[in-house]
Amino acid sequence: MVLAKFVEVGRVVKINYGPQEGRLATIVEILNDKRVLIDGPTTGVQRQVIPIRRLTLTKFNLKGATRGARTGVITKAIKKSDPFAQYAQTVAAKKVAKKALRAKLNDFDRFRVMILRKRRSALLSTQLKSLKKNTGGKAQTQAKGGNKKK
Amino acid sequence: MPAKKRTVRIGNWYKSDDEKVHFVRKRKAPRPAQLRKIVPGQVLILLSGRFQGKRVVFLKQLKSGLLLVTGPFKINGVPLKRVNSAYVIPTSTKVDVTGVNANQIDDDYFKRTQAQRRKNEQGFWAKRGELTAEQQTAEKTRLDGKRNTQKSVDAALITAIKKTQLLKQYLGARFTIGKTTRPHELVF
Numbered sequence: 001m002v003l004a005k006f007v008e009v010g011r012v013v014k015i016n017y018g019p020q021e022g023r024l025a026t027i028v029e030i031l032n033d034k035r036v037l038i039d040g041p042t043t044g045v046q047r048q049v050i051p052i053r054r055l056t057l058t059k060f061n062l063k064g065a066t067r068g069a070r071t072g073v074i075t076k077a078i079k080k081s082d083p084f085a086q087y088a089q090t091v092a093a094k095k096v097a098k099k100a101l102r103a104k105l106n107d108f109d110r111f112r113v114m115i116l117r118k119r120r121s122a123l124l125s126t127q128l129k130s131l132k133k134n135t136g137g138k139a140q141t142q143a144k145g146g147n148k149k150k
Numbered sequence: 151m152p153a154k155k156r157t158v159r160i161g162n163w164y165k166s167d168d169e170k171v172h173f174v175r176k177r178k179a180p181r182p183a184q185l186r187k188i189v190p191g192q193v194l195i196l197l198s199g200r201f202q203g204k205r206v207v208f209l210k211q212l213k214s215g216l217l218l219v220t221g222p223f224k225i226n227g228v229p230l231k232r233v234n235s236a237y238v239i240p241t242s243t244k245v246d247v248t249g250v251n252a253n254q255i256d257d258d259y260f261k262r263t264q265a266q267r268r269k270n271e272q273g274f275w276a277k278r279g280e281l282t283a284e285q286q287t288a289e290k291t292r293l294d295g296k297r298n299t300q301k302s303v304d305a306a307l308i309t310a311i312k313k314t315q316l317l318k319q320y321l322g323a324r325f326t327i328g329k330t331t332r333p334h335e336l337v338f
Contacts, residue, residue: 107195107205107338108243111320 249306
């Protein structure tokens with residue numbers, strides 16, 4: 001297996017543990033085999049030393065990040081090419097966002113989701129029934145979706 | 151609660167010694183319970199009683215401190231009702247109550263009438279026929295009056311509710327907890 005994600009200057013990382021849990025930052029400097037200096041001016045992460053153990057490496061790199069770059073330089077580099085926005089497009093990031101959204105639902109929202117799920121399920125079952133009927137029972141059960149739920 | 155006053159009756163009793171008058175805190179007018187950020191029009195979940203789990207609309211706080219709520223009656227069967235704010239979960243859903251007039255309803259609206267009290271006295275064996283004719287008509291007019299008040303208060307509410315999709319069905323449904331719901335994590 002080829003190793004692709006390296007701890008290097010510019011590597012976008014996600015913080016796993018601590019008060020900044022869940023936030024993204026870039027590696028700015030490597031201090032020793034266990035600690036790095038990270039900075040995330042656009043994601044609310046203060047420039048800080050953090051053990052690598054508390055990070056997950058993502059596959060994205062910040063172009064233009066130089067070793068020991070100051071926060072201003074990092075911010076400029078982010079403005080040119082935003083790897084954090086790219087990360088937000090990944091499936092993992094979307095899952096996290098979905099979970100956060102679901103946690104925020106209020107009582108009325110939860111009710112609406114329940115009704116929409118029921119409607120979608122009803123649509124799916126009528127589709128399935130018609131498919132089964134048309135192909136004489138040997139239907140390929142490819143469920144075609146109704147509304148996108150939250 | 152009426153203040154207990156230290157009264158000295160003239161005639162029978164004369165003070166022999168200087169009686170120590172203990173410091174009597176002046177009772178101010180009864181303060182209704184502090185509303186914890188519940189706003190008229192807010193949807194509340196009732197937690198106890200016959201209508202537990204029902205979602206109702208909050209109208210106003212009465213002088214006694216209790217909350218005046220209504221289903222509306224047509225939507226979920228909850229009439230104009232007084233409810234203790236401690237047995238209520240306020241949700242963040244709000245209905246527009248600018249057209250609703252509940253000004254004439256106060257604690258007296260919910261007071262038991264003589265006819266009702268008499269009926270309660272007679273207990274299990276009380277039948278409607280045991281009220282006098284005038285009491286019966288009085289009861290009938292009282293109930294008709296209540297029905298009309300309910301209708302007039304609910305009319306504006308229901309038109310406001312119909313503007314939001316699924317709000318009517320939401321108010322008609324009961325709030326329930328299942329095996330996997332974590333009430334402490336729910337956002338209302």
